Amino acid sequence: MSPTSTHPAIFEGLTTPALILDEARMLRNFARLSQHAADLGVALRPHMKTAKSLEVAERMSGGTPGPITVSTLAEAEVFAAAGYNDILYAVGIAPGKLPRVQALRARGCDLVVILDSVAQAQAVAEAGIPALIEIDSDGHRGGLSAEDPSLLEIARILADAGALRGVVTHAGESYGVSGAKAHAEFAERERAATVAAAEALRAAGMACPVVSVGSTPTAHAAQDLTGVTELRAGVYMFFDLVMAGIGVCTTDDIALSVLASVIGHQPDKGWVLIDAGWMAMSRDRGTAAQAVDQGYGIVCDAEGRVIPDLIVTAANQEHGIIARRDGAAGPMPDLPVGTLLRILPNHACATAAQHGGYSVIPARPGPLQSWARFGGW
Structure with a gap:
């Protein structure tokens, strides 16, 4: 190129x-991952944390707001006001932020949070807010394994309140390896971990409609996303030297x-x-x-x-x-x-x-x- x-x-x-910002390169990057997600048969939920721009979002969505991911409630508020009403807030929720989430939902935005503890689940269930349970697929940060006993406990708290949407993971350790083969292996870890968790919830009689995975390296390298419903990535919009280096x-x-x-x-x-x-x-x-x-x-x-x-x-x-x-x-x-x-x-x-x-x-x-x-x- x-x-x-x-x-x-x-x-x-x-x-x-x-x-x-070079718009032509950005549009090319959008098209590349959109086509890959379509080829894999999953929805793309772009992460707007890098761009934080309505103009970028408009070009990404073609002018018709679709599902997005955000990393702050300020992002959620700006994008919701612009008509983006299917939003995942992909940072573990702090109970003190729940009133802002409730306010956005009251205005018609389907804002979903993520969590990985009983305390969070109890607060979220009481607030009547839907959530995804964070799954640890590579030891990078937060989340639970599919075998963790608290997974079912957390899921039950949410399910009983009608607040369980599904499971989510992010293979952040994929940034530490280089090449499509290594990234594809991390993509399979994401898939396997979330699908196993989803199957555990379903086996316990709970619905798990959303299985969400993604990081920029794994999103591009994934070869099979059977059992996954959506793919997330953020820095792919612009790319950078870290992404080029791997x-x-x-x-x-x-x-x-x-x-x-x-x-x-x-x-x-x-x-x-x-x-x-x-x-x-x-x-x-x-x-x-x-x-x-x-x-x-x-x-x-x-x-x-x-x-x-x-x-x-x-x-x-x-x-x-x-x-x-x-x-x-x-x-x-x-x-x-x-x-x-x-x-x-x-x-x-x-x-x-x-x-x-x-x-x-x-x-x-x-x-x-x-x-x-x-x-x-």
Whole structure:
């Protein structure tokens, strides 16, 4: 795949650092996973935690709101107000948040929560809110195994209150392995764990209509989702260097970048200084543990073409330092003060969170667009 052609003049007048979104790449990423989910015969419930944008959601859904996943109640409130009324809040519920959930449900939003403890189940059942039970498929974080005695106890509490919707898992450990084969193995772990849990609930006389799995690596690598009803993923919309580093995408698929200006040089040190530090890029160093450490991001020219072996090696609050990666031969490229560069991020979610909106390169020829982005919890 070749990068989208972008003339630097499109950025004229834009203050740096700025968050750049390539709409054509984003749409391509949407289409890729949508087709894969369709081929597997499951519904796709995109996770909006990365985008946090109504404009992104509109293009993802084709203008007809469908099921989504969120990571904060603030997201749920914004998306529900825009007509997205089938929402999974995929973070373990705290009882103190239940009144906000009830308020959203009272306004017609079918907001479902997740949980993995008796205490949560009792609070949720009393509040009359539907829930999915979180299943641990890989030891990554929370959740229960299908064999855990408390699974049936929790399910019974929910079922007796008419609040049991099903089971859910997330194979977060899939981020630590590389290649489609390894990711497919984690996808099968997700499937096997949730299907076993669902069968245990059904064997005990309880309905389990929803079996929900997904992470960006496993969603793309899954080969068989028999028994699963829906697939979730989030960062696939934009992708990032962590996903490229484990083989889920290439750098040509990364739709997000940070536009920066060259503001100085330290020739004796082999440095170029830019006006994008960790406040623009985030402190995420997710590629540091991978086979290739990309520093704070790969450097591209203003047209989005990767400049070989040039990375952001260090970041202060508002300053980034660009240098050749360790072991790279050859001179630094000529980058005069004022040169515009684009930095591909390690973690799209963390980088996007540093900005209040997107400057969007439209899929069809035209001027730069501005899309709002929201935050909060």
